[in-house]
Amino acid sequence: MESSELESDLLRRVRALLRELDGHHPSCQSDRGMLRWTLHKRTDQNPRTSCVLVSILVKELERAERGDLRHYIIPLLHTLMYTLIQAPCIPDELCARVYDFCKRLLTLPKPFCTIGLDYASRLQVERTAPGTLYQRMVISEQSLPSTPFPYQERLFIFADPELLPEAICKALATDTEVAQVSQSPRGCMSCVVTHALQAALGDTCDIHGLRARLQALPPGDVEHWFQQVVAAVEGAGSEGGSGRAQHTAQLERIYHGLLGSLPAGNAPQEELQGTPLPNPNISFHLWTEDEQLWKELVLFLRPLSQSCEPEGPGQEPEPAEMPEMLAGCGCCGQSRFSVLSTDSGIERDLPAQEEPCAPCAERSRLHRKGGIKKKPSPLDSVAFLQAGSAVPGGKPPGKMPSRAGVPPEPAAPLQRLHTARVVLLGDDRILGRLAQAFHSLRKREARRVFLTPRLDLQFYHIPVGPGQPQPSAAADHAGPEELCEVAGYLGRADPWYESNINTLCHIIPKLATMPSSPSRALVTDLFLTDVIAYYARMGTQPVCFQVHAIKVLFQDPAQDPAEDVFLTELLTRVQDSPSHRELSTTKRKSALDGPGMDLTVTYSRVVLSARQKELALSLRSTGLLMKAIPAEEAEDLGCLSVTITEIVKTSNLAGRSFSAVANRFRTRNIKIRSPEQRPFTVRLDKDSRRTYRDVVGLDVSPCLEPSYCLQKTRTTKFNPQETEDVGLVKYLPKSLLLPINTFAGVIP
Structure with a gap:
C-alpha cells in the first residue's frame, strides 16, 4: 500500500x-x-x-x-x-x-x-x-529482576461464580491461562533488549540478526545483556542522566558487543520491525471466600513459596514486637520459635540448661525442647506480613544485632514498589461485595498497617451480563441495565469507557458461548485479553464512590444489631410471613389502614446551601428504595436518592380506597423505625444473598474511614470535651470512598 x-x-x-x-x-x-x-x-x-x-x-x-x-x-x-x-x-x-x-x-x-x-x-x-516507556511497562508487568527499576505489577481478575454462568467463568479462566503460556522471562527480556536497541539505533539496527543472537544465547547471558540495557536506559532517563547522544552511543556499544563476531547484516532501510508488547501478568480468581482479596494481595507482596521457608534450620523471622533490650545481647541471635510441648509444662521438669545471660533468663522459659515444630500459616504470621516486602527500600525482615557503642541505622522509608490492579467482572452485585472487602481491608489496615505503605491498589470494573439467572439470584428481579448502574454511570461520565469497556457487557457472554475451535481461541486471545490489558494500562483516573454504612435493628431484642456496608442501593419490603400470634391482628389492621406498615422516618435533607435540615415524618408504606448511584453526572455521588412508596387513604361515596404515592428526597443520613414492631426485609446491593429479615429499624449514613475513626477515638480519649477535628484527625480522609478507574474520570 x-x-x-x-x-x-x-x-x-x-x-x-x-x-x-x-x-x-x-x-x-x-x-x-x-x-x-x-x-x-x-x-x-x-x-x-x-x-x-x-x-x-x-x-x-x-x-x-x-x-x-x-x-x-x-x-x-x-x-x-x-x-x-x-x-x-x-x-x-x-x-x-x-x-x-x-x-x-x-x-x-x-x-x-x-x-x-x-x-x-x-x-x-x-x-x-x-524505549523507556516500553521497558518500564514490561519490567513492572512481568516482575523482571531489575535494580534500577524495581517496580512490580500484577493484574488480578475476580469473578463471582454464583453470579456468572459457569461457561463464562470457564472461558475467562481458559483465555487468561492461554495468554500466559506463550510468555517466559527470557522472552520478555529479549523483547526489552530488542525494542530498546531499535528505538535508539533506528533502521540501522539489524533486528533479524539481533533476534537470532538472543535466541542462541543461554538464559544467563540473555539476562546479562538485559541488565546492561536496563542500566543504560534508566541511567539516561533519570534526572541528571546523560543526553540522548551519549545514550545512543552507549546502546550502540551494547549492540555491537551483543552481536559479537556475527555479521551485522543489511538491515532493511525502508521498513521497521516491531517488537510485540507482552501481555501483563494476569491471574484469574473465582471469588469464593470473603477474605480472598486480602490473601491474594498479601501473597503478591511475598509469594507463598518464600514465606513458608525458614531463614535457617529451626529458625523463623524475628517478630517486630521483640523488646529492644534483646537486640544488644549476643546470645539472643537465635530467633524464638513455636513448638508443640511434650513435657508437663512445669518449669522444674525441663532438662537442665546452661545459665543464660540476664536478659535471656526470662526468654528461655518460652522454649520447649524436643517438640514437633508447628509451621504457622504465612497469612497469619505477623513476621511474615512485616517482612512481606523484601525489596530495596522496604523494612528488613529481622533485626541484626548491633555492636556496642554503634547506634542502629535508621530504618529506610517504605516505598510502594508493588501495584495490584484488581479487575472486577460482573454487575453491581460484585461491586457491593468489593465494597465489603474494601471496608474490611481498611479496618485491618487501621489496626495494623501492612499493605498500605507497600502496595498501590487500583480497582477496575468490567460489566458482564448475567446471562441465564443463577439459582442464588432467582429473587433478583432486575434487568441487565438495572444490574449495571455503576457501569452506566461510568459510561456517561467517560465516553471512552462507554466505547471500550461497556460494550464488553454483551460481548463476553457471546464469546463464552462460542463453540471450542481454533477460531474461537484466536478471537478471544486477540480481543478480550488485549482490551483488559489496555484498560488496566491506560485507565488511571479514578471515580470515587461513597460507601454507605448501615446498622440493622432486629425484632428480637436479644439479637445484636448488625452492621454492614453497601455501594449501590438498599431495598426494604414488608415481610410476607408474620408470626402466627400476630397474623389475625395484622389482617384486621391492614383491612382498616390499607396495605403496608407504619414507619417513622428521620433524615437530614440535602439542600443547595449545604445546610443540615432535619426532617421527620410518619407514614404508611409498602417499602422504600435508596439509590446511591445518581442518574445524572451533575448529581452528587455522596447523596442517597430515597423513594418511599406511601399508601394514601381516601374516603368517598363508594367507601375507602387506597393509592400508592412515591415520595422522593435526597439525603445523607436517614433513620427508619417501625413503631408497631412489624418486621420488614432489607436487601443490599441487589444481591439476594445479602438479605436481612425480621428488621424493625435501620440507620444509614456515609461510611467513615476506619483510620479516621481510630485516630478520632484516640484524640477524644485524652480530650473528651473536644468536638472538632484537631491534630492528625483533620488531615485524614473522613469518608470511605471506593475508587474505580476509568480512562478520564468524570469529564466536566
Whole structure:
C-alpha cells in the first residue's frame, strides 16, 4: 500500500472512532468497541504505520483543541500514547509536538491537566531515552529482576461464580491461562533488549540478526545483556542522566558487543520491525471466600513459596514486637520459635540448661525442647506480613544485632514498589461485595498497617451480563441495565469507557458461548485479553464512590444489631410471613389502614446551601428504595436518592380506597423505625444473598474511614470535651470512598 493510501486508510479509521464517540457511527451495536482494537492491531501487523498514525492523531488533537471538542482529546491522547509506547522508532520532532500539546493541557481543568501532566513527564523521559516507556511497562508487568527499576505489577481478575454462568467463568479462566503460556522471562527480556536497541539505533539496527543472537544465547547471558540495557536506559532517563547522544552511543556499544563476531547484516532501510508488547501478568480468581482479596494481595507482596521457608534450620523471622533490650545481647541471635510441648509444662521438669545471660533468663522459659515444630500459616504470621516486602527500600525482615557503642541505622522509608490492579467482572452485585472487602481491608489496615505503605491498589470494573439467572439470584428481579448502574454511570461520565469497556457487557457472554475451535481461541486471545490489558494500562483516573454504612435493628431484642456496608442501593419490603400470634391482628389492621406498615422516618435533607435540615415524618408504606448511584453526572455521588412508596387513604361515596404515592428526597443520613414492631426485609446491593429479615429499624449514613475513626477515638480519649477535628484527625480522609478507574474520570 502506498503512503497516500495508507494515510487515507488510517485517517478514515480515526474519524470513524471519533464518530463512535458521538454516537453517530453507522455500525451495529455489536461492533462497538472494535474500532480502537482494530486500529492498534493494524499498527502491530505493520509497525511502519506507527509514525503515520501518530502524525494523524497529533493533527486530530490540534483540530479538537481549536474546535473546543474536548470530549475528543482524552480518547485521542490515550490512543496516541499507546501507539507511541509500542512503536519501534518515532522521530523526535513528532514527540516534541505531542509534548507541547500535553503542556498546553495544563491550562485546562481536571482531568485534562492531570492526564496532560502525566503524559508530558513520560514523554520528557522518552525523548531523552527512547524505549523507556516500553521497558518500564514490561519490567513492572512481568516482575523482571531489575535494580534500577524495581517496580512490580500484577493484574488480578475476580469473578463471582454464583453470579456468572459457569461457561463464562470457564472461558475467562481458559483465555487468561492461554495468554500466559506463550510468555517466559527470557522472552520478555529479549523483547526489552530488542525494542530498546531499535528505538535508539533506528533502521540501522539489524533486528533479524539481533533476534537470532538472543535466541542462541543461554538464559544467563540473555539476562546479562538485559541488565546492561536496563542500566543504560534508566541511567539516561533519570534526572541528571546523560543526553540522548551519549545514550545512543552507549546502546550502540551494547549492540555491537551483543552481536559479537556475527555479521551485522543489511538491515532493511525502508521498513521497521516491531517488537510485540507482552501481555501483563494476569491471574484469574473465582471469588469464593470473603477474605480472598486480602490473601491474594498479601501473597503478591511475598509469594507463598518464600514465606513458608525458614531463614535457617529451626529458625523463623524475628517478630517486630521483640523488646529492644534483646537486640544488644549476643546470645539472643537465635530467633524464638513455636513448638508443640511434650513435657508437663512445669518449669522444674525441663532438662537442665546452661545459665543464660540476664536478659535471656526470662526468654528461655518460652522454649520447649524436643517438640514437633508447628509451621504457622504465612497469612497469619505477623513476621511474615512485616517482612512481606523484601525489596530495596522496604523494612528488613529481622533485626541484626548491633555492636556496642554503634547506634542502629535508621530504618529506610517504605516505598510502594508493588501495584495490584484488581479487575472486577460482573454487575453491581460484585461491586457491593468489593465494597465489603474494601471496608474490611481498611479496618485491618487501621489496626495494623501492612499493605498500605507497600502496595498501590487500583480497582477496575468490567460489566458482564448475567446471562441465564443463577439459582442464588432467582429473587433478583432486575434487568441487565438495572444490574449495571455503576457501569452506566461510568459510561456517561467517560465516553471512552462507554466505547471500550461497556460494550464488553454483551460481548463476553457471546464469546463464552462460542463453540471450542481454533477460531474461537484466536478471537478471544486477540480481543478480550488485549482490551483488559489496555484498560488496566491506560485507565488511571479514578471515580470515587461513597460507601454507605448501615446498622440493622432486629425484632428480637436479644439479637445484636448488625452492621454492614453497601455501594449501590438498599431495598426494604414488608415481610410476607408474620408470626402466627400476630397474623389475625395484622389482617384486621391492614383491612382498616390499607396495605403496608407504619414507619417513622428521620433524615437530614440535602439542600443547595449545604445546610443540615432535619426532617421527620410518619407514614404508611409498602417499602422504600435508596439509590446511591445518581442518574445524572451533575448529581452528587455522596447523596442517597430515597423513594418511599406511601399508601394514601381516601374516603368517598363508594367507601375507602387506597393509592400508592412515591415520595422522593435526597439525603445523607436517614433513620427508619417501625413503631408497631412489624418486621420488614432489607436487601443490599441487589444481591439476594445479602438479605436481612425480621428488621424493625435501620440507620444509614456515609461510611467513615476506619483510620479516621481510630485516630478520632484516640484524640477524644485524652480530650473528651473536644468536638472538632484537631491534630492528625483533620488531615485524614473522613469518608470511605471506593475508587474505580476509568480512562478520564468524570469529564466536566
